[in-house]
Amino acid sequence: MQMQDERDMAASWFRELRDRIVAAFEALEHRGAAEVPAGRFEVRETRRAEGGGGGIMSVMRGGRVFEKVGVNWSAVHGDLSAPARAAMAARGVPGIDEDPRFWASGISLVAHMQNPHAPAVHMNTRMFWTPGAWWFGGGTDLNPCLEYPEDTTHFHDTLRDTCAVHGADYYDRFKAWADEYFFVPHRGRARGVGGIFYDDLNTGDWNADFAFTKAVGEAFLPAFLPLAERRMDQAWDAADRDAQLLHRGLYAEYNLVYDRGTKFGLATGHDPEAVLMSLPPLAKWA
Template sequence: MGTDFTEYKARAAEWFRLLRDRITLAFEDLEDRAGGDAPPGRFEVTPTTREDGGGGLMSVMRGGRVFEKVGVNWSAVHGTLGERAQKAMAARGVPGMETDPRFWASGISLVAHMQNPHCPAVHMNTRMFWTPHASWFGGGADLNPCIEYPEDTAHFHAQLRAACDAHDPAYYDRFKAWADAYFFIPHRGRARGVGGIFYDDLNTGDWEADFAFTRAVGEAFLPAFLPVTERHLSQPWGEAEREAQLVHRGLYAEYNLVYDRGTKFGLETGHDANAVLMSLPPLAKWI
């Protein structure tokens, strides 16, 4: 395996693309099974490009039976980091960026906003990042209900714990705590949801093990999310529940625009703005 990580990059990018395909098919199948008078939703797939190099696929479904808006994006991009991004990398302890600011990154990013307020919104992403000086994996998933059901929270976390425990018994507690801190909204003094796991800068020195763990996080997503969604598909809701949903979405929008690392990185490095901002809800409300 060469020091330029050519094969590693290709394998990671292919895996993220396959995970994207698997999830979009599962979501369209859920739309078909949900029933109702409205036609089942389907993803609109748009290629994206980055001027400096690379691109991806932006897959967005709007106005479905289950999903009011859901995006599942895949990308593999490369080029050189600008000055602000170089400083951000240096602040994270990545050496040598001022002399050789090349980078490569690939990943999948998913955010779902639901029709039924009893169904929780959700976020998931996994990614690999490479520079000539360091490489690492990152990602995670977190559940964002506007109306919390303890059994949903317990199921979601149990699936993520199982994925973590299969690789390192210390991972779940460590990455859950990281998610609790990362998905916190300081100016509101509260979390944006009921948490999950979050990890970044994962490089244990064993690329295969780190890649295997990252795959496990991606594979845990559908078993974690689909059952809690299916549980509430037919649950009645009215104006009060819709109001709670729209206000909660305001929290989500605030977080992603003010604090989210991925949003900042995508905009600063020139990736397609529509793809970067795909995570924003179709409607939200502030009171």
């Protein structure tokens, strides 16, 4: 089960999506308040400390609209560590005890906004391969510190319409999964207003599963950009900023303690700066 052509197609598409989102975010920066210089992404290549592959790390800091945003792409391969193999064996990945090789590619995005009224957002899509199995995963969730019901509705409606094309039950299933996955147990609350999340997606039809994963990626800009455009120039005060920084503390706690992607990236030797790109530039705790 080498699937070299499929792996190449997936990696190429994730990189193309990364390029389009970076261009869209830089274009939005030029529409922000003119007294602040428009932000630009700083781009550098990343390499795994062990094994093979790497990626592109793209981070913008201190812009007109985005206080910090990262849009990373990677394609990595090598041998899984013994703990990683044990975890995958427990999930039912066939043959992982006999052959530890893996390949993975995807895009990972987190945006923290300047304006407290504009919601933070996360999105990722990925493909994972081992000699005995392959699957897709990913999703996107909205993380406002000051929630607007109409923004939440737009975000979820876009995702619902996207999912409906590919599976009648996809939205309900993957929304429920997001509600469970993005919950912060030690705080007893969700980190945001949800979205969709899925993993281990292998229906047996690679083309159909890849098409759905591409659709999730394609839905991101229509789901999020109108919200950023609507809120980026809204007036805010010190109390709004305080609420934003406190919510970022919750976001940081989740990503450092529970996020599966953070744990996998650090455990497999990927560039720690790229793995921890999701952390906010400033946060506070009460």
